[in-house]
Amino acid sequence: MNVIQVKDLTKHYSLGTQTVEALRGVSFGIEQGEFIAIMGPSGSGKSTLMNIIGCLDSPTDGTYHLNNQEVSTLEGDELAGIRNKEIGFVFQNFHLLARNSALDNVMLPLKYAGVDKEGQLKRAKNALSQVGLESRMDHQPSELSGGQQQRVAIARALVNNPSILFADEPTGNLDSQTGHDVMQLFHNLHQQGQTIILITHENEVAAEAQRTIFIKDGLIESDIRKEKL
Amino acid sequence: MVLQESISTAIDSIRANLLRSLLTTIAIVIGTASVIAMVGIGSSAQRAIDDSITNLSARTLSVYPSRGRGSQKISAAPLSISDADALIKDQEINWRVSPEIRGSKSLKYKNESISISVIGARESYLSIQGYEIDQGAFFTERDDLARKRVAIIGSSVGTELKTSSKALVGEEVDLGGVTFKIIGVAKSEGSSGWSNPDEQIYIPLLTASDRVFGRDRVDSIRVEVPNTYTPEEAMISIERVLRREHDIGPGEENNFRINDWSQFTDLQKQATAIFSALLIGIAGISLMVGGIGVMNIMLVSVTERTREIGLRKALGATHQAILLQFIIEAVTLCIIGGIIGVIFGSSLYFLVTVFQDWVFTIPFSAILGSVIFSACVGLFFGIWPARKAAQLEPAVALRYE
Known part of the structure; x- marks a missing residue:
């Protein structure tokens, strides 16, 4: 069963009098439990595709089924609900709230989901132990290393049991060792059955995934599945 | 959330x-x-x-002769000492009545001469005004009836005459050509805005009427009403007495006016x-x-x-x-x-x-x-x-x- 099924996605932006076609008809499916990398140079439409798949934006045309639900026609708060329940985001620069503890940061999606306080604490602690940071849950982001901050962000992404873990250049701000550790964490999560979409422009990072989609000029240039070793 | x-x-x-x-x-x-x-x-x-206001044991009303106003012709009948006496005789309200004659005269002592505001009043004036005597004594009812030439000065009059008020007690002064004996000094009260009691001289009403000003017309009559009556009730009583005294027929307007100073508060x-x-x-x-x-x-x-x-x-x-x-x-x-x-x-x-x-x-x-x-x-x-x-x-x- 496909978690994600997109068909003929297009996205047009109007810049003054000009219309920019960021996506010109993209179709693909992602199966449950896949670990996939999306690659492409800047200006290729990669970011636009990511925003649409991440439910941060809506396509101009085409269809997008997430867990068999048509989401391309949703907007505003409906999309916010989808993001909250179905998608876990991990960003290049972590995007943690600086004045909140690791625990509070991880609890944030649960607050927006309307989970009660007790449930928030339990699930957030659980998520932090999944990334090996339960001992640092009272620390603020400034008291954590870059790798630890990214792991807090991953715990936050996982806390609502999303269908998709969506990572945008997750190792871009980390040194190679810490980056490697974070990638290892992704592999572990993948082995537990988590669907992961990785956005990157680094070949080494993309090589970690089972499948790589290359985007160029708003179209899919190639869609390569690695043979299982 | x-x-x-x-x-x-x-x-x-x-x-x-x-x-x-x-x-x-x-x-x-x-x-x-x-x-x-x-x-x-x-x-x-x-x-x-x-x-x-509530601490005051009484409130004071003042009666003035009316000035003809606008086109309405009101005979400006003056208030007289007999009007005040009629108010005193009226027993309906146990008020206290203090008629006043006011005027300006020159006051001479030795070589000094000043212009001074003179107040001719009854002996009750002192307590109605709430003034106190610093030295000597206020004149008595007998001084008034006898038209004695005695005077009480405000506390700063002496200084204006290049001496001290206390030193003037017992001295003789010339007030508008009449010789007066200073028998007391009032305590300093401070200026009350339009008049300064410290710079005034007080003499008995009848002395003022007969010897200084030569008129029995008074400038105002103060009526101190006990708190058991409202100012309105007192005004009606005053009106009744004065309308009778002034022979004002029904439907005619008053030729005097009554001020309630508490209105100022x-x-x-x-x-x-x-x-x-x-x-x-x-x-x-x-x-x-x-x-x-x-x-x-x-x-x-x-x-x-x-x-x-x-x-x-x-x-x-x-x-x-x-x-x-x-x-x-x-x-x-x-x-x-x-x-x-x-x-x-x-x-x-x-x-x-x-x-x-x-x-x-x-x-x-x-x-x-x-x-x-x-x-x-x-x-x-x-x-x-x-x-x-x-x-x-x-x-x-x-x-x-």
């Missing part, structure tokens, strides 16, 4: 920019402080005035009320200005926190959740300003009551009102920045640099 969460988020972000937040609320602080101080001071002043109360209302209006403007300041800083805050807003939206924050977060932040900011203002205003009010020896009462309704008003200012001026925040596109906001 629950309200409690929004409030703690708001307090967190206010704490993060504590100095800026406090500076932002200054206008709110000033506005609220002035409201609290003005309402408090106003009510205490009012109470002090009320107390001083009413005027004073009104003036105080208008003054407070004006200051509260200014305080209101200050609160509005404060609100604009808060709006300004909230707009800055929204811009600064664009990425945070983007993140919150990416994690599932709804339009309403973001709107609520920023409105609550603005309202909290204003309420904090309001509370600081209440503390400042109450302290100021307390200090004033200490110095003025007034009663301090915590102005609960003003405190509640001004804090609620501050909150409303925050609500009103927070809506626009909060809407701006809530309308941010998550994808754009996340990448905002």
Whole structure:
């Protein structure tokens, strides 16, 4: 069963009098439990595709089924609900709230989901132990290393049991060792059955995934599945 | 997201920019402080005035001859000593009556000569006016009936004659060509606005009438009415006696007028009320200005926190959740300003009551009102920045640099 099924996605932006076609008809499916990398140079439409798949934006045309639900026609708060329940985001620069503890940061999606306080604490602690940071849950982001901050962000992404873990250049701000550790964490999560979409422009990072989609000029240039070793 | 969460988020972000937040609320602080101080001071002043009125054992009415006014021809019948005597004889109200003859004469002592305001009065004048004698004695009823040439001087008359008032007791002076003996000095009263009792000379009424001014027409008659009667009841009685004395027929207008000096305290109360209302209006403007300041800083805050807003939206924050977060932040900011203002205003009010020896009462309704008003200012001026925040596109906001 496909978690994600997109068909003929297009996205047009109007810049003054000009219309920019960021996506010109993209179709693909992602199966449950896949670990996939999306690659492409800047200006290729990669970011636009990511925003649409991440439910941060809506396509101009085409269809997008997430867990068999048509989401391309949703907007505003409906999309916010989808993001909250179905998608876990991990960003290049972590995007943690600086004045909140690791625990509070991880609890944030649960607050927006309307989970009660007790449930928030339990699930957030659980998520932090999944990334090996339960001992640092009272620390603020400034008291954590870059790798630890990214792991807090991953715990936050996982806390609502999303269908998709969506990572945008997750190792871009980390040194190679810490980056490697974070990638290892992704592999572990993948082995537990988590669907992961990785956005990157680094070949080494993309090589970690089972499948790589290359985007160029708003179209899919190639869609390569690695043979299982 | 629950309200409690929004409030703690708001307090967190206010704490993060504590100095800026406090500076932002200054206008709110000033506005609220002035409201609290003005309402408090106003009510205490009012109470002090009320107390001083009820503490008076009696109120004084003054009767003056009427001046013909406008086209209405009123024969300007003068008030006379016999009018005063008729009032004294009337037993309906146990009032005290003090007719006065006033005029200006020259006062000579040795080589010095000054122009002085002369008051011819009965012996009751002293107590009705509430004046006291510093040295010597006031004249008596017998001095009056005997038309004695005795006088009491105000405390600063002596200095004007290049000597001291005390030294003048027992001395003879020349008042408008008549020789008088100074028998007493009144205690200093201070100027009362349009006349200064310290610079006046007091002589018996009949002496003034027969020997100094040569008229039995009096300038005013003071009537001190006990508190058991209302001023209105007293006015009706005075009118009845004087209309009879002046032979005024039914339907004709009075040729005298009666003033109730306590009306001035009413005027004073009104003036105080208008003054407070004006200051509260200014305080209101200050609160509005404060609100604009808060709006300004909230707009800055929204811009600064664009990425945070983007993140919150990416994690599932709804339009309403973001709107609520920023409105609550603005309202909290204003309420904090309001509370600081209440503390400042109450302290100021307390200090004033200490110095003025007034009663301090915590102005609960003003405190509640001004804090609620501050909150409303925050609500009103927070809506626009909060809407701006809530309308941010998550994808754009996340990448905002």
